[in-house]
Amino acid sequence: MAFGVRPRTPVQAALLRMLRDEGPVSRAALVDALGVGRARLAVEIDALGAVGLVEDSGVSVSRGGRPSPQVALRSGLRFAGVDLGATSVTVAVGDSRLEVLEVVEEPCDVREGPVPVLGRVDDLLRKVLASTGTPDLAAIGMGVPGPVSFREGVPVSPPIMPGWNRYPVRDELARRHGCAVTVDNDVNIMATGERWGGVAKGMDDFLFVKVGTGIGSAAVIGGHVYRGAAGSAGDIGHIKVADGPTCGCGNDGCLEMVFGGAALSRDATALARSGESAALAARLVGGSPAGDGVLTALDVGAAAQEGDAAAIALVKAGGRLLGGVLADLVNFMNPTLVVIAGGVARLGHPLLAEIRQTVYRQSTPLATSNLPIVLSELGDTAGVLGALVTASDELFAPA
Amino acid sequence: MAFGVRPRTPVQAALLRMLRDEGPVSRAALVDALGVGRARLAVEIDALGAVGLVEDSGVSVSRGGRPSPQVALRSGLRFAGVDLGATSVTVAVGDSRLEVLEVVEEPCDVREGPVPVLGRVDDLLRKVLASTGTPDLAAIGMGVPGPVSFREGVPVSPPIMPGWNRYPVRDELARRHGCAVTVDNDVNIMATGERWGGVAKGMDDFLFVKVGTGIGSAAVIGGHVYRGAAGSAGDIGHIKVADGPTCGCGNDGCLEMVFGGAALSRDATALARSGESAALAARLVGGSPAGDGVLTALDVGAAAQEGDAAAIALVKAGGRLLGGVLADLVNFMNPTLVVIAGGVARLGHPLLAEIRQTVYRQSTPLATSNLPIVLSELGDTAGVLGALVTASDELFAPA
Known part of the structure; x- marks a missing residue:
């Protein structure tokens, strides 16, 4: 395939992204948006057409009433x-x-x-x-x-x-x-x-946190994910939040050992078996939604919504721990938005409420004065x- | 003055920064570096000369042996x-x-x-x-x-x-x-x-930490200081590291309440008065270097170097606390370098040793495998x- 032919000129790159983001655009509008002459634009479009990236796409009528041929990304591009x-x-x-x-x-x-x-x-x-x-x-x-x-x-x-x-x-x-x-x-x-x-559409500086089996994050800065020197930026699962238990990384009390999906399942099962949580015990016996005798964030969230005190306490304790870590990161990064995603986010509002309360109390007022903390809109996709x-x-x- | 006249064209901006960073440059070299024609370059140089930013600066002989007039920032620019x-x-x-x-x-x-x-x-x-x-x-x-x-x-x-x-x-x-x-x-x-x-010369991604009376940091990302949504990015002084004392911000156990310059002075004075540290007591009575009966990081550093156990313990405890916060930030940011500056950095090597040990143990191996943690070279300037x-x-x- 010839799609990959590079290098692209800066004009070609800007043109391709504009067509991806906005759909078909008239040549007249492209001349304006890209700041190049009509002849130069035609050369660039021909070059991209030759490698199968763009194609003609009908004619538009501009505000001045003059028709201008439209260009689009090739409709078969996948x-x-x-x-x-x-x-x-x-x-x-x-x-x-x-x-x-x-x-x-x-x-x-x-x-x-x-x-x-x-x-x-x-x-x-x-x-x-x-x-x-x-x-x-x-x-x-x-x-x-x-x-x-x-x-x-x-x-x-x-x-x-x-x-x-x-x-x-x-x-x-x-x-x-x-x-x-x-x-x-x-x-x-x-x-x-x-x-x-999703919920961060078009935002240039935000903190994204995934609480799944493990816990990780991504800082989007200036519209780009910040990857760090070795590609490990955002690795917050091994921030120390307690004195135990021992983590696979060799340290004690890592965040994801205390409040990842695996930790939540472990703690929920213990509450069910000890009889401290009737709601979780019923789910463990009756079979969790997954049907494999394993309790997940969905079970804990449902038990908490039913008013089960032990499940509520579990969610609150986890939310406070995660909120404490996020409070520090909010101070350090001063983001415009925090997005919480991953399986444990299915604990839903009770988790979010606890995280918000901790961050708003513990971070500096300037960093939180205008800081939404929200759940992912897209979930698994x-x-x-x-x-x-x-x-x-x-x-x-x-x- | 007309210096401030703007907007500058991208070529003018690149030209000015190049002359600032490299000194006088020949017109031939500028044509190559800036990717513009000789005539366009002359127009831009004339425009910058007219507002007093650049001037002619003799003639250089290029590798090809042809002499080319040099351009420089105006020598009187301040x-x-x-x-x-x-x-x-x-x-x-x-x-x-x-x-x-x-x-x-x-x-x-x-x-x-x-x-x-x-x-x-x-x-x-x-x-x-x-x-x-x-x-x-x-x-x-x-x-x-x-x-x-x-x-x-x-x-x-x-x-x-x-x-x-x-x-x-x-x-x-x-x-x-x-x-x-x-x-x-x-x-x-x-x-x-x-x-x-200084020590971070030319580095694009590093974490700078100032431990003075208060504690603050700056993340340099892609060669620029990251300022955050409200300008408060880097505000790590109010990260919670202990259960007390109460900070002016309203929370308990903020980092700078436990290990800023003021906290160090407070703790050193207490050790001197209680008799737990003979070396610090001698400095408090004899007058600290500042001559005002106040013990500073310099006093604590000197007492630690003399082998005073209480002073050493004070430095180690502070280094562990600061190191613990830096370990979390290193995981999150994965920087290429950490620079420690500010008055408390005058504790010198014992502090650095404790911070390093904590970060290298507590951060993930990938984030620390190639991570120098060093003192500022420039200090107060x-x-x-x-x-x-x-x-x-x-x-x-x-x-």
Whole structure:
């Protein structure tokens, strides 16, 4: 495929992003928006047309009444997004405007290692490409549950991905699918997705926090995810919040050992078994919604809503701990918005109330005077959407 | 003066910064570096010459052996930097390359309010302008000890600056001195100075921490200080690290209540009076270096170096607390460097050793695998130097 031909000129890059973000645009409007002459614009459009990225798209009538031919991204342009989690993989295909055409999710254990897991990803990609009638892809964006060197396209010392350290994920996918590929951390793509189409739409500086099995965050600064020196920025799961229990990282009392999804399940089960929570005991015996005898955030949230005192106390204690960490980060970063996402966010309003109360009390007034703390709007689809955005950002980047 | 005439074209802005950073450059080299034609370059140089910013500067012989006329910033161009602290003010004059020509420091109580303090700043500025033979200034950069709206040039709810909230510092100085003025937070200008000429020279992503009377930080990201939504980013002094004592902010156990310069002085004096530290008691009776019966970080550092167990314990406890906060910030930001500055940094190596040990143990391996934690090289002059840099950055910014 020729889509990946680079380098793009700055004008080409700006043109491609504008068409992605706004849809078909008249040549007259492009001349104005890009600050180039008509002849130069025509040359750039021809160059992008020759590699299959843009096409003519009818004629518009401008305010002055003069018709001007429109340009659009090629209507057959397709992107794929892959969101690999610890225990599942989600794959989506999006069109040139990044509208999701189809999305599939399957259980998948990342610990099986890169070769079988990337084989699964390939199978799923082929499946959604076939069912959406997509002959080829312009670019693939992928997220993985660990630190990533974005520049090199490889996971770097990912704690829960044995066998993946520095595995050439980007180059391997690019080889198999013959298109540009980006690889990023899973929380980074969720934040990117939430900025594209969720509660953080268009916001340039915000803090995104995912509380799932583990806990991670992403700081979006100046409209871009801040990745840090080694790709590990946002790694807040190992901030010390208590004196125990011992974490896999070797330290005691890491945030995600005390209030991640796994910790919540452990504590809820203990409350059920000890008889301290009748509501949780009933769910454990009756079978949790997942039907596997495991209590999740959904169970705890439901028990708390029923007024179960032990479940309420569990949510409040966790919210205070997480809120304490967020209060420090809010002081340090002074963001315009905090977004809470991930499975534990299903605890819902009681969790949010406790987090808000802690942050508003404990952070400085200046940092909180105008600071919404909200739940993700996109939930599980934020990741694949963000992967589509990141893939197209890179494909449409200037040289 | 016409220096401030704007908007500058992007080419003018790039040209001005290049001459500031590199000194005189030949027209041939400018054509290459800026990617513009000779005729366009001449037009831009003439425009900047007309407003007194650049001048001809002899002839260089290029590698090809052809002589090319050189351009430089006007040799008489002068910037002023003002670093207003809680109890002192420092003023410097720098030349077009930001070499400091003269610097003066005087005690000054910021609590007297903006009118008398800005009067003092004016007097000091006139003094250094006279003694350096400077008829007028291209721009003034000023730092103040509190949160600042950089865009508006005003302090915003500064806790230790009564009477300064939203006072038009920038516009008032600009009116009095007839030049462009920037106003920033004092820790931000220190970080900027350290990046210009200190231990962080040329580094794009680092964490700068000032432990003075209070404790603050600045995150430099992509070569720029990150200021946050309300200008309060970096405010780490009120991160909770203990259960007491109560802070002026209304919370308990804020970092700067437990380990700022004031806290250290308080704790050292208590150790001296209780007899727990003979070395500190001797200094308190004999008079501290400051001669005012107040023990400072210098006294505690000296007592620790003499082997005084109580002083050593004080330094270690403080280093562990500060190190614990930095460990969390290192996880979140994944910086390439951490710089420790401010009066308490005079505790020196024992403090640094304790901070390093805590961060290296408590942060994730990926974030610390290649992370120097070092003392500021510039000390007290970082602030005024950074103010010069910020002032020239803004004067030389594209429209």
